[in-house]
Amino acid sequence: MESLPVTPEKIQWVYQVMKNSILSIDSSAPAYEAAKMMEDAKVGALVVMENNQPVGIITDRDFAIKVVAHSFPRDTPVRRIMSHPITFIGPHATLWVAAELMSTGKLRKLPVIDDGKVIGIITATDLIDCMVLNPF
Numbered sequence: 001m002e003s004l005p006v007t008p009e010k011i012q013w014v015y016q017v018m019k020n021s022i023l024s025i026d027s028s029a030p031a032y033e034a035a036k037m038m039e040d041a042k043v044g045a046l047v048v049m050e051n052n053q054p055v056g057i058i059t060d061r062d063f064a065i066k067v068v069a070h071s072f073p074r075d076t077p078v079r080r081i082m083s084h085p086i087t088f089i090g091p092h093a094t095l096w097v098a099a100e101l102m103s104t105g106k107l108r109k110l111p112v113i114d115d116g117k118v119i120g121i122i123t124a125t126d127l128i129d130c131m132v133l134n135p136f
Contacts, residue, residue, distance in 0.1 A: 014098050015091035017130050018112045018120030024049045027056070027079035031067055034058050034078050045109040047118050048082045054118050056082035059109060088113040091120065099127050 024047040025034050034046055038060065048056040058078055066072060066081040088111045089098050102110055102124060112120035 012095045012130060013091070014089055014093045014095065014112055014122055015120070017095060017126050018091065018122045019126070020120050022047055022111070022118050022121055024054070024118065025058070025078055026050070027077065027082065029078050030075040031063070031072065031078060031081055032074040035063060044123075045121065046078075047086075047111050047121075048078055048084070050079075053116065054086050054088070054111060054113060055079075056084035056086050057109065057111060058082045061108070086111060088118075089122070090114060095127060095130060098122055102127070 023037060023041055023043060025037060027048050027050045037046060038044065045057055045059040047054050048058055056079070058081060062081050062083060067074075067076065072081065087101065087105050087107060089101060091112050091114050098110060101107070108124045110122050111118050112122060
């Protein structure tokens with residue numbers, strides 16, 4: 001099967017799809033604080049920071065697998081249950097690169113980092129929505 005050529009005007013970029021509002025939490029914060037932040041904001045992930053640098057991500061899945069399944073106390077520091085090292089993408093990568101990175105790493109959420117600063121996040125749902133609504 002031959003793939004269709006992708007013309008420059010059809011290329012979609014991470015910065016066009018990412019969500020710009022990012023919530024973060026310090027790695028020393030207790031797990032229950034992270035869970036409450038996620039519930040209040042209705043999000044599935046927080047970027048974990050140390051010394052104003054992103055070092056990991058904590059997702060609702062981390063809570064299910066690491067906190068509940070392993071019976072960690074609710075005041076366990078976020079650094080103990082976060083996913084790390086952090087996998088991220090730049091804003092000027094294509095959505096195809098983001099999709100490949102997420103698929104290969106079995107990731108559902110991917111922080112967007114530019115010049116060491118977290119500027120957004122892209123999710124598997126964002127990719128699917130974009131590709132369904134704007135097919136190549």
